[in-house]
Amino acid sequence: EAGVTQSPTHLIKTRGQQATLRCSPISGHTSVYWYQQALGLGLQFLLWYDEGEERNRGNFPPRFSGRQFPNYSSELNVNALELEDSALYLCASSLGRGRTEAFFGQGTRLTVV
Amino acid sequence: KQEVTQIPAALSVPEGENLVLNCSFTDSAIYNLQWFRQDPGKGLTSLLLIQSSQREQTSGRLNASLDKSSGRSTLYIAASQPGDSATYLCAVSNNNDMRFGAGTRLTVKP
Numbered sequence: 506e507a508g509v510t511q512s513p514t515h516l517i518k519t520r521g522q523q524a525t526l527r528c529s530p531i532s533g534h535t536s537v538y539w540y541q542q543a544l545g546l547g548l549q550f551l552l553w554y555d556e557g558e559e560r561n562r563g564n565f566p567p568r569f570s571g572r573q574f575p576n577y578s579s580e581l582n583v584n585a586l587e588l589e590d591s592a593l594y595l596c597a598s599s600l601g602r603g604r605t606e607a608f609f610g611q612g613t614r615l616t617v618v
Numbered sequence: 619k620q621e622v623t624q625i626p627a628a629l630s631v632p633e634g635e636n637l638v639l640n641c642s643f644t645d646s647a648i649y650n651l652q653w654f655r656q657d658p659g660k661g662l663t664s665l666l667l668i669q670s671s672q673r674e675q676t677s678g679r680l681n682a683s684l685d686k687s688s689g690r691s692t693l694y695i696a697a698s699q700p701g702d703s704a705t706y707l708c709a710v711s712n713n714n715d716m717r718f719g720a721g722t723r724l725t726v727k728p
Contacts, residue, residue, distance in 0.1 A: 509661075538715070538716055540718075546720075547707075547718055547719070547720040547721060548707070548718040550715050550716070550717060550718075553714075553715050553716075560714075560715075561714050561715045563715070593659070595661055595662065597662070597716070602713070603649055603650075603711040603712070603713070603715075603716060604649045604650065604711070605650075605667075606652065606664055606667045607652060607664065607709070607711070607716060608664060609654070609661040609662040609663075609664075610661055611660060611661040612660070612661050614659075
């Protein structure tokens with residue numbers, strides 16, 4: 506069974522551009538979480554989607570947004586990129602609105618130059 | 619807002635030692651607590667999940683306990699090996715989100 510897949514693996518953008526990151530959950534999982542992990546720092550909660558709805562968002566500016574599609578895959582968009590947006594972006598999926606085990610993808614390394 | 623704290627931030631032990639990692643959280647209204655390991659620059663690997671109604675879970679050399687009323691969990695690693703070197707993270711889930719501690723960086727020296 507395929508795990509959580511994220512694409513692309515690496516992404517290089519210039520300041521001011523937009524970035525789109527994608528996450529495909531494990532088959533049957535309806536919840537997708539997004540996190541930002543800057544170099545040497547912990548995981549900062551970005552967004553939680555469940556069954557197509559945004560359930561919660563972390564303390565990030567509105568230029569961080571996303572959506573969840575009918576097949577439960579998800580997209581994270583970052584507009585007006587800033588240098589400090591450079592980080593590893595991780596997504597996780599689970600069943601049952603957070604009540605079951607969560608599994609992570611390998612992440613997208615975003616570099617803003 | 620749920621706050622998760624992990625102690626110690628870093629730990630270095632010789633191979634073969636038993637060790638304990640600690641995790642504490644401020645809001646006891648949780649669905650579950652999960653322990654992960656992360657190798658440098660990689661994603662997270664799930665180690666153990668403890669539901670809020672459970673007291674402990676075991677997998678191989680790993681044993682995790684949960685005391686929901688006091689907001690604490692411990693991860694016990696028996697007979698540590700160099701391959702256990704990684705950052706260990708705990709995460710608590712509730713009806714709002716899944717929040718992580720900052721992690722404990724473990725180094726097991728041969």
